Amino acid sequence: MDEPEAGKERGRKAVPLRIDPAVYQALAKWAADDLRSVNAQIEFLLRRALDDAGRMPAKVRPMRGPGRPPGGADSPS
Template sequence: MAKKKPFVVRLDPEMLKAVEKWAADEFRSTNGQLEYIINKALKDAGRLKKNGESDK
C-alpha cells in the first residue's frame, strides 16, 4: 500500500456536511470519500501520474 501523508484541510461546514452524507451513502469514511473525490478529479483532468512514472 502506498504511503500516505497527512495534512489539514479547512472546509465550509455545509460542504463538510454534504461530504459526510455522501460518504455515508457510499459506505466510506469521510476521509476515504475525500480521497475518492480528489483521485477522480485528478484522473478526469489528466493530472494523475500513471504507475511506474517517476516524479522527475
C-alpha cells in the first residue's frame, strides 16, 4: 500500500466498493435509523472495527455525530 508523503494528502479518500445488494439494503436501513448516510455509516463501522482491534491511528480526527450538522438551513434564527 502506498503511503502519502507528509502533508500531501488532504480531504477525503474515495474508495469504490462492491457489496451484495442485500447487505447494502440492510446497511442503508441501519444508516437511516441512525440518521447517517450509507457512506457515513460505513466509515463509522470501519472506525469502530479499527478501534476495537486496537488499530486506530492516533492522529485520526473524530467523526461528527449523527444527524444534520448544527447551523443548517432548518435551525431557528
